[in-house]
Amino acid sequence: MSNPKRETTTTRRGLLGVATVGLGATIGGVIAAPVAGALLAPATQEATFRPVSLGPIGAFTAETGFAPTAAPYVDDPNQPLVSSGLAYVHHTGGADRDWLSPRAMFVVFSNRCTHVGCPAAATTAGFACPCHGSQFDARGARIAGPAIRPLDRFQWEIRKGDELWITQRWSVLIDGDRVRYFPVKAPGQPLTGQLPAADALYPAVTYNHGPVPKTG
Numbered sequence: 001m002s003n004p005k006r007e008t009t010t011t012r013r014g015l016l017g018v019a020t021v022g023l024g025a026t027i028g029g030v031i032a033a034p035v036a037g038a039l040l041a042p043a044t045q046e047a048t049f050r051p052v053s054l055g056p057i058g059a060f061t062a063e064t065g066f067a068p069t070a071a072p073y074v075d076d077p078n079q080p081l082v083s084s085g086l087a088y089v090h091h092t093g094g095a096d097r098d099w100l101s102p103r104a105m106f107v108v109f110s111n112r113c114t115h116v117g118c119p120a121a122a123t124t125a126g127f128a129c130p131c132h133g134s135q136f137d138a139r140g141a142r143i144a145g146p147a148i149r150p151l152d153r154f155q156w157e158i159r160k161g162d163e164l165w166i167t168q169r170w171s172v173l174i175d176g177d178r179v180r181y182f183p184v185k186a187p188g189q190p191l192t193g194q195l196p197a198a199d200a201l202y203p204a205v206t207y208n209h210g211p212v213p214k215t216g
């Protein structure tokens with residue numbers, strides 16, 4: 001014979017259990033959503049490239065042959081330890097202050113190897129990476145080793161009369177004399193021929209940027 005009091009208690013317990021599970025799920029969702037968002041954020045948010053001065057242009061114009069000048073910079077003055085970088089400034093002998101001109105005064109390379117990001121060093125013929133042997137010619141195009149694309153380049157301009165500033169960073173593909181520019185990709189990340197979803201597999205390094213430069 002059934003016991004109405006016991007059934008009522010059991011039903012209450014059941015309802016409380018469902019309510020507790022529901023509340024727990026809700027709280028869990030409230031907590032988990034921001035955590036998941038924080039975890040996903042690095043893959044979806046774009047950084048902002050802060051224009052930075054590399055110094056007076058006179059510091060870069062004494063180059064003869066191919067001997068680009070190393071120019072350290074700090075992207076974020078508030079986080080110098082994690083935002084420092086090294087640009088290589090190549091003085092072409094050209095006189096044009098338009099960075100996209102065929103006679104542009106400078107080509108400014110990133111020293112970050114496009115294999116897995118070791119610092120490449122300038123040589124008399126281009127750049128060499130000490131980690132796994134990638135080599136790049138004087139245009140920054142890969143000529144040997146496991147790197148899959150050329151060295152990134154910096155957009156530059158001359159400000160305050162004679163200061164060389166880097167104002168944006170681009171990944172590039174080089175086809176003869178033609179350079180094609182792309183939003184910055186991670187080391188090891190291809191620029192073309194990939195599924196769009198594959199971008200989610202790489203850390204986000206693309207900067208907020210204006211129109212991609214068109215050349216050639």
Ligand code: FES
Nearest residue numbers: 113115116129132
């Ligand atoms: S990081 Fe440069 S060759 Fe591997």
